[in-house]
Amino acid sequence: MLDIKLIRDNPESVKNKLILRNEDTSVIDKILEADGKRLNLISVSETLKELRNSVSDEIAVMKKNKQDSSDKIAEMKKVSEEIKTYDEKLRKVDSEIDLLLKYVPNLPHDSVPHGKSEKDNKEILIWGKLKSFDFKVRDHIELGKALDILDFERGTKISGSGFPLYKGKGAKLERALINFMLDEQSKNGYKEVMTPVLVNRASMEAAEKVPKFEEDMYHMEKDDLFAIPTAEVPILNIHRDEILKQDELPLRYCGFTNCFRREAGSYGKDTKGFLRVHQFNKVELINFCKPEDSYSELEKMLEDATGILKKLNIYFRVIELCTADIGFAASKCYDIEVWSHAENKWLEASSVSNCTDFQTRRAMVRYKKILDNRKTKTELVHALNGSGLATSRLMVALMEAYQTKEGNISVPEALRSYTGFDVI
RNA sequence: GGAGAGGUGGCAGAGUGGUUGAAUGCGGCAGUCUCGAAAACUGUUGUAGCGGUAACGCUAUCGAGGGUUCGAAUCCCUCCUUCUCCGCCA
Structure with missing residues (x-):
C-alpha cells in the first residue's frame, strides 16, 4: 500500500502518477477526507486519554491516603465513555481508509514509459x-x-x-x-x-x-x-x-x-x-x-x-x-x-x-x-x-x-x- | 482429536488491579581508563501514531482481538501459537 503521509503531503503528484496508470483518482480525495477526520479524532481522543491517565494517577494517590475520590471517579467514568465513542468512530474511519488504500496501486517510477495500454x-x-x-x-x-x-x-x-x-x-x-x-x-x-x-x-x-x-x-x-x-x-x-x-x-x-x-x-x-x-x-x-x-x-x-x-x-x-x-x-x-x-x-x-x-x-x-x-x-x-x-x-x-x-x-x-x- | 502448562523489551527472566515502558542479568551503543585492547566503571539502548523547525510533549503497545474497571502486563471471554503427555497418521 501507499504511504498515507505521501498522499497527505503530495496529493496532486500522487494523482498525476495514478492517471498515468489509467486509475480513477477520486479515491485519493476520499482518502484525504477520511484522513482529515481521522487526525481530528485522534487528537480529541488522545487529549481525553491524557486527562484520564493523569486523574487516574491522582485517584491512586488519594486512595493510598484514604481520601474520598468518588467525585473524580464519577467524572472519569464519563470521560471514559466519551473516549469509547470517539475510539469507535476512529476505528470506523481507520478501516475505511485501510480499505480504500488496499485498492490503490503502486506509483510508477519516472523511468517507466507512458502509455495507455x-x-x-x-x-x-x-x-x-x-x-x-x-x-x-x-x-x-x-x-x-x-x-x-x-x-x-x-x-x-x-x-x-x-x-x-x-x-x-x-x-x-x-x-x-x-x-x-x-x-x-x-x-x-x-x-x-x-x-x-x-x-x-x-x-x-x-x-x-x-x-x-x-x-x-x-x-x-x-x-x-x-x-x-x-x-x-x-x-x-x-x-x-x-x-x-x-x-x-x-x-x-x-x-x-x-x-x-x-x-x-x-x-x-x-x-x-x-x-x-x-x-x-x-x-x-x-x-x-x-x-x-x-x-x-x-x-x-x-x-x-x-x-x-x-x-x-x-x-x-x-x-x-x-x-x-x-x-x-x-x-x-x-x-x-x-x-x-x-x-x-x-x-x-x-x-x-x-x-x-x-x-x-x-x-x-x-x-x-x-x-x-x-x-x-x-x-x-x-x-x-x-x-x-x-x-x-x-x-x-x-x-x-x-x-x-x-x-x-x-x-x-x-x-x-x-x-x-x-x-x- | 483429548488432557495439562506456557506466550513479557534484541535475548534470558521478575512482576497477579494504581507513578511499571515495565525490576534484574546478558547483549548493543557511547564514554572514562589504556599506546591499543580486555577487564572494570559511568551513561544510554524497543516500535508506532499525533503535535512541534527542533529540543521535546502526548497517546498506544507485555501473542491477537474483545470485555470488566476511574485505572489492566495483572481479572473475564474468543482466537492464534509453543511445549509436555495420550490417541491417530504420511
Missing part, C-alpha cells in the same frame, strides 16, 4: 535466433501426446482442465528444468528456500494479493488458507514484521513451488495445453534491499532471469511495461517473453518487478539504517520479485524450438546432465 509497452531486447524448420512445425500438445510425455486429458480427469500431467521423460525434463534453474540462481547469489504452498490471509494481504485479487485465488474456506499463486507470497513473508540489519542487505532468495491460479474471467482464452493453466511450476526470485539499490537490483534480476534462457539457447525478448500495464504492486516491471514457433507469438515466461516499499509497508519488513552521526533509523526495505522462470510457457517454447523432423525433442545442452538423456 499494453500496446505501448517497449521492446528493449531481442535475443537469439528465430529458428526455421523445413518441415511442418508441431505444437507442444501434439508433441507431448505423440511422445507420451504430456497428458492433458488425464490431468483433466484427475482435477479439471488446466491441471497438466507430465509423464516419463516429460516429468524428468520438467524436474531437470527446475533443478537447473535453482542451481543457476543459487550461483547468482540467491539463497534457496522451500516454502509452504498454503498461506494464511495475513500473508496474502502483506503481498497485496488480497482483497484486490481474491477471486483469482484458490481458497480453502474451512481453514482460511490460500493456495499460493506464486512463491513470491511465502518468500516475501519470510521477513514479515521483522527489522533486518543493514549489512545483511540485499537479501536474495530463490525458491521452487507449484503455483495455483483460478484464472477466473479468462475462460476461453489461451485454453490450449500449457498456455494458461491452473497449476504450474515456477522458480521465483525475491530480493529485499535498501531503497537506494532497488533499481540496480531490478536490472540484476533481469540479467539473472534471462541468463537461464541464454544458457538454454531460447529465443526471447524483454519488454519494458508502460505505465498502464505494470502490475498492481510494481513501480517498474519487465516481462520476458519466449517465442512459440507453433503459435507464432510471444509467450510471457517471466515478469521482473520492483515493488519498492509497497508490499513491505504492509508486511512491515524494515531495516536499521545507520546514519552518518552513527544513529540508527528504521526504514522500510524495498522488495523485488521475478520469475526465474516459470516452466510451463518455457516448456512450450523449448519443446517447439527443439523438435526434430522425426518428431522427437532434443534436450538443450545445458540440461543434459540434469535429464540424463539427450533426446526424447
Whole structure:
C-alpha cells in the first residue's frame, strides 16, 4: 500500500502518477477526507486519554491516603465513555481508509514509459535466433501426446482442465528444468528456500494479493488458507514484521513451488495445453534491499532471469511495461517473453518487478539504517520479485524450438546432465 | 482429536488491579581508563501514531482481538501459537 503521509503531503503528484496508470483518482480525495477526520479524532481522543491517565494517577494517590475520590471517579467514568465513542468512530474511519488504500496501486517510477495500454509497452531486447524448420512445425500438445510425455486429458480427469500431467521423460525434463534453474540462481547469489504452498490471509494481504485479487485465488474456506499463486507470497513473508540489519542487505532468495491460479474471467482464452493453466511450476526470485539499490537490483534480476534462457539457447525478448500495464504492486516491471514457433507469438515466461516499499509497508519488513552521526533509523526495505522462470510457457517454447523432423525433442545442452538423456 | 502448562523489551527472566515502558542479568551503543585492547566503571539502548523547525510533549503497545474497571502486563471471554503427555497418521 501507499504511504498515507505521501498522499497527505503530495496529493496532486500522487494523482498525476495514478492517471498515468489509467486509475480513477477520486479515491485519493476520499482518502484525504477520511484522513482529515481521522487526525481530528485522534487528537480529541488522545487529549481525553491524557486527562484520564493523569486523574487516574491522582485517584491512586488519594486512595493510598484514604481520601474520598468518588467525585473524580464519577467524572472519569464519563470521560471514559466519551473516549469509547470517539475510539469507535476512529476505528470506523481507520478501516475505511485501510480499505480504500488496499485498492490503490503502486506509483510508477519516472523511468517507466507512458502509455495507455499494453500496446505501448517497449521492446528493449531481442535475443537469439528465430529458428526455421523445413518441415511442418508441431505444437507442444501434439508433441507431448505423440511422445507420451504430456497428458492433458488425464490431468483433466484427475482435477479439471488446466491441471497438466507430465509423464516419463516429460516429468524428468520438467524436474531437470527446475533443478537447473535453482542451481543457476543459487550461483547468482540467491539463497534457496522451500516454502509452504498454503498461506494464511495475513500473508496474502502483506503481498497485496488480497482483497484486490481474491477471486483469482484458490481458497480453502474451512481453514482460511490460500493456495499460493506464486512463491513470491511465502518468500516475501519470510521477513514479515521483522527489522533486518543493514549489512545483511540485499537479501536474495530463490525458491521452487507449484503455483495455483483460478484464472477466473479468462475462460476461453489461451485454453490450449500449457498456455494458461491452473497449476504450474515456477522458480521465483525475491530480493529485499535498501531503497537506494532497488533499481540496480531490478536490472540484476533481469540479467539473472534471462541468463537461464541464454544458457538454454531460447529465443526471447524483454519488454519494458508502460505505465498502464505494470502490475498492481510494481513501480517498474519487465516481462520476458519466449517465442512459440507453433503459435507464432510471444509467450510471457517471466515478469521482473520492483515493488519498492509497497508490499513491505504492509508486511512491515524494515531495516536499521545507520546514519552518518552513527544513529540508527528504521526504514522500510524495498522488495523485488521475478520469475526465474516459470516452466510451463518455457516448456512450450523449448519443446517447439527443439523438435526434430522425426518428431522427437532434443534436450538443450545445458540440461543434459540434469535429464540424463539427450533426446526424447 | 483429548488432557495439562506456557506466550513479557534484541535475548534470558521478575512482576497477579494504581507513578511499571515495565525490576534484574546478558547483549548493543557511547564514554572514562589504556599506546591499543580486555577487564572494570559511568551513561544510554524497543516500535508506532499525533503535535512541534527542533529540543521535546502526548497517546498506544507485555501473542491477537474483545470485555470488566476511574485505572489492566495483572481479572473475564474468543482466537492464534509453543511445549509436555495420550490417541491417530504420511
